Amino acid sequence: xxxxxxxxxxxxxxxxxxxxxxxxxxxxxxxxxxxxxxxxxxxxxxxxxxxxxxxxxxxxxxxxxxxxxxxxxxxxxxxxxxxxxxxxxxxxxxxxxxxxxxxxxxxxxxxxxx
Amino acid sequence: xxxxxxxxxxxxxxxxxxxxxxxxxxxxxxxxxxxxxxxxxxxxxxxxxxxxxxxxxxxxxxxxxxxxxxxxxxxxxxxxxxxxxxxxxxxxxxxxxxxxxxxxxxxxxxxxxx
Numbered sequence: 001x002x003x004x005x006x007x008x009x010x011x012x013x014x015x016x017x018x019x020x021x022x023x024x025x026x027x028x029x030x031x032x033x034x035x036x037x038x039x040x041x042x043x044x045x046x047x048x049x050x051x052x053x054x055x056x057x058x059x060x061x062x063x064x065x066x067x068x069x070x071x072x073x074x075x076x077x078x079x080x081x082x083x084x085x086x087x088x089x090x091x092x093x094x095x096x097x098x099x100x101x102x103x104x105x106x107x108x109x110x111x112x113x114x
Numbered sequence: 115x116x117x118x119x120x121x122x123x124x125x126x127x128x129x130x131x132x133x134x135x136x137x138x139x140x141x142x143x144x145x146x147x148x149x150x151x152x153x154x155x156x157x158x159x160x161x162x163x164x165x166x167x168x169x170x171x172x173x174x175x176x177x178x179x180x181x182x183x184x185x186x187x188x189x190x191x192x193x194x195x196x197x198x199x200x201x202x203x204x205x206x207x208x209x210x211x212x213x214x215x216x217x218x219x220x221x222x223x224x225x226x227x228x
Contacts, residue, residue, distance in 0.1 A: 036219075043118070043204055043219035090157065100147070100208075101159035101170055102217065 002027045002093050006105035014113050019078040021108045023065075023091030026072065033074040034092040034102065035065055044090065050074065061085070086112045116140065118220035120205050126226045127195050135190040135223045139207030145169075146188040147208070147217055148180060152201035160203075163188055164211050195227045 007022040025031055032051050036044040048059025055067040065076045074091060088109045092102040119138045127133050139146050148160040159172040163182035177193040186207075192199055202224050206217040 041221070043221045044206075045219070046216050049216070092157075099170060100145070100162055100211065100217075101172060102147075102149075102157075103159070104157035106156050 002031065002095060002103050004091050004093050004103055004105035006089075006091050006108050008108055009106065010109050010111065012111040012113060013081045015083055016080050019063075019076070019081045019085065019110065021076040021089050021091075021110065023074045023076065023105060024072050025074060025091070025093045027093055027095065029095050032094045033065075033067060034094070035059065035063070035074075035076050036090045036092060036104075038088045038090065038107075040087075047076070047089075081110075081112045083112050083114070086110055118205055118207050118218050120203075120220040120223050122223060123221070124224050124226070126228065129195055129197060129227055131195050133192045133195060133199075133225055133227075135192075135203050135205075135225070137188045137190070137205030137207075137220060139186050139188070139205075140218055143207035143209050143218070144186055145208045145211055145215075146182055146186065147206040148188070148190050149204045149206065150174075150201045151204060151222070152198070155201075157204070161190070169211070192225070197227050200225060200227045 003026045005024045034049045035047040048057045050067045058064045063078045088107045090107050091105040121136045145164040151157045162170040166182050180190040182188045202222040204222045206219045208215040208217045
């Protein structure tokens with residue numbers, strides 16, 4: 001079975017500070033990993049994904065994540081937070097191979113303070 | 115290019131009634147996914163349709179059903195509504211069946227059951 005744990009339901013940073021959102025996964029098969037962002041009253045937008053290949057993945061809006069198999073982690077980072085980054089972030093895992101459902105973590109709400 | 119559209123935006127029903135939610139995928143996308151985002155339960159996979167066939171189903175009772183039409187649009191039906199069915203229902207579409215293809219999400223339909 002696959003599962004995702006996001007450490008910290010709320011994270012607060014100052015504008016310009018490093019953003020670090022933590023995600024650990026559990027999977028019995030090589031995972032496909034995703035980070036999505038949800039702004040208020042909107043659907044989800046894909047930030048980045050890891051399928052195969054390079055373990056450091058760059059996404060939109062300056063975000064990146066590193067797949068670490070030994071740590072079963074896929075943490076999301078951004079060097080300098082902007083006010084517009086305030087949103088809820090979801091980490092998700094899938095096994096592919098006809099099982100395309102995304103299994104989401106509980107989400108982390110990011111607040112950015114001036 | 116138009117994104118995934120969902121209708122209605124809001125839906126209010128009484129316990130025991132039936133609800134019908136609609137989704138139009140991005141032009142050219144053949145796969146449609148349904149997810150439920152309920153307070154306290156997070157995002158959960160409901161159904162996956164591709165080329166008119168149900169490909170995968172989440173852990174939901176049979177009163178949650180759906181279909182995909184020849185134009186790839188999709189309908190989610192919830193029968194015998196219960197209070198706990200109140201949630202945001204998100205539809206997503208992708209170009210093909212491989213998990214590497216991004217799932218693009220619509221803005222959702224907020225279902226309230228009273």
